[in-house]
Amino acid sequence: MSNQSQTTVFGVDQRIVALGFARMADAMGNSFLIVVLPLYIASNYVHGTFFGFTESMITGLVIGL
Incomplete structure (x- = not known):
C-alpha cells in the first residue's frame, strides 16, 4: 500500500464509504x-x-435473472 493519506469522511477511508453506499443501493434494489x-x-x-x-x-x- 502507498503511504499517501487518503481523504476521509467522518474519519473513515473514502473507499469504505463508497463500498457501503454501493451495498446499500444493492440491498434496496433487491428489496x-x-x-x-x-x-x-x-x-x-x-x-x-x-x-x-x-x-x-x-x-x-x-428474480433469478
Whole structure:
C-alpha cells in the first residue's frame, strides 16, 4: 500500500464509504424486486399464465435473472 493519506469522511477511508453506499443501493434494489415484482405480476397486467407459467414461476424466473 502507498503511504499517501487518503481523504476521509467522518474519519473513515473514502473507499469504505463508497463500498457501503454501493451495498446499500444493492440491498434496496433487491428489496424492491422481492416486494414489488410479485405484486406487479399478480396485478393482472402480466397474466398468470404468461407463456404457460404460473405467477410463482414467473416471479422466480425474473428474480433469478
